[in-house]
Amino acid sequence: MTGTRALSVSATGPGVTVQDLGRPGYAHLGVPLSGAADRSSLRLANRLVGNRETAAALEITLGGLRAEARGLLFVVVTGASGIVRVDGTPVGHSSATAVQHGQMLTVDAPTDGVRSYLAVRGGIDVTPVLGSRSTDVLSGLGPEPVVGGTVLAIGTENEAWPSTTDAPREGSDPDQTVFLYAELGPRTDRVVDAELLFRGEWTVNPHSDRVGVRLDRIDDGPQLRHRDGLDAIPSEGIAYGSVQIPPSGQPVVFLADHPVTGGYPVIAVLRADSVDRAAQLAPGRTVRFIKP
Incomplete structure (x- = not known):
């Protein structure tokens, strides 16, 4: 040794x-x-x-x-x-x-x-x-x-001995819908009806990673659609936890390795605890967006 x-x-x-x-x-x-x-x-x-x-x-x-x-x-x-x-x-x-x-x-x-x-x-x-x-x-x-x-x-970034070394984790049902809390904005005017994000349920696409979680609409209801003139939108900064709407209408929730700019409209931003929850979403998991 x-x-x-x-x-x-x-x-x-x-x-x-x-x-x-x-x-x-x-x-x-x-x-x-x-x-x-x-x-x-x-x-x-x-x-x-x-x-x-x-x-x-x-x-x-x-x-x-x-x-x-x-x-x-x-x-x-x-x-x-x-x-x-x-x-x-x-x-x-x-x-x-x-x-x-x-x-x-x-x-x-x-x-x-x-x-x-x-x-x-x-x-x-x-x-x-x-x-x-x-x-x-x-x-x-x-x-x-x-x-x-x-x-x-192994380094030396430790401090005093912890007051507790155990934190029991609450169990969850993988079949339960996961709720993600998000505020509308800033480019809600660039889609036909941004409120559709909060109506209906979404499922996690397998093509998700540390950059972002891709979501697919579960039902056959109205889809998120861009307004005319989308090509005129210049690239702008993207925040951690942003919900971006690409031309497909299927939201992307940006995680830790998200790009710093993008040209598609961001119509909502998740709370910090919901970004952590989104990072644990397995493919096929059902998601619903909620306003705080």
């Missing part, structure tokens, strides 16, 4: 990236916010192991992570519900645990949600870019996505 603590990753499933709270303040330079797609789950993970909330962790998409501890590590997994194991033994979700040198940590595919967050006391130590250790899949900034064979050093 060496004195250096690390995670040695042997498998990543569909995808694993390093994420923190992103790169705020650079949109005017064309740099997206990036960071964890579900920011509340990242913050919770860091609190449960006594890290600063800004510490970097692993964002695991649809499970499949296998990683061996190098040195004694204190870890927790939050976000999407899935079984977490140490050497094959379940250790609990949103419950911090010690992993001994040489033990194997695995995160199974989730039964509810999409993205899990693995925090290690001290934080994942990779080289920051513009003050953040986040991988931005749209711009390519930050570290490369984690692959099998990657060894991730």
Whole structure:
């Protein structure tokens, strides 16, 4: 056993990236916010192991992570519900645990949600870019996505020992409709009837990622349609959580790696907690928009 603590990753499933709270303040330079797609789950993970909330962790998409501890590590997994194991033994979700040198940590595919967050006391130590250790899949900034064979050093971004190391997660029914709270604006005048967003239900399209969640109308009711003259709209800034309407009329909810500008109308913006909820939407999940 060496004195250096690390995670040695042997498998990543569909995808694993390093994420923190992103790169705020650079949109005017064309740099997206990036960071964890579900920011509340990242913050919770860091609190449960006594890290600063800004510490970097692993964002695991649809499970499949296998990683061996190098040195004694204190870890927790939050976000999407899935079984977490140490050497094959379940250790609990949103419950911090010690992993001994040489033990194997695995995160199974989730039964509810999409993205899990693995925090290690001290934080994942990779080289920051513009003050953040986040991988931005749209711009390519930050570290490369984690692959099998990657060894991730553990840093020193921890604080005092946490007051609690366990946060039981409320279960949810994957068949239940997910409510996303959104305010209308700013380009409601560019579609025929923006209120249609709040009438009827939508389903999550499989072609969704960290850039945005694509939604399809479930029923055969009226569709969101652009007004004439759309081509005259210049590109403008896009906020985190914006709901954009492309020519198809099917909304796109922009997540952490969203573009900083766009030329299609944004007719609503989600509350921050609803953006986190949107980041956990699996393909086929039913969604309804609600005004706060």
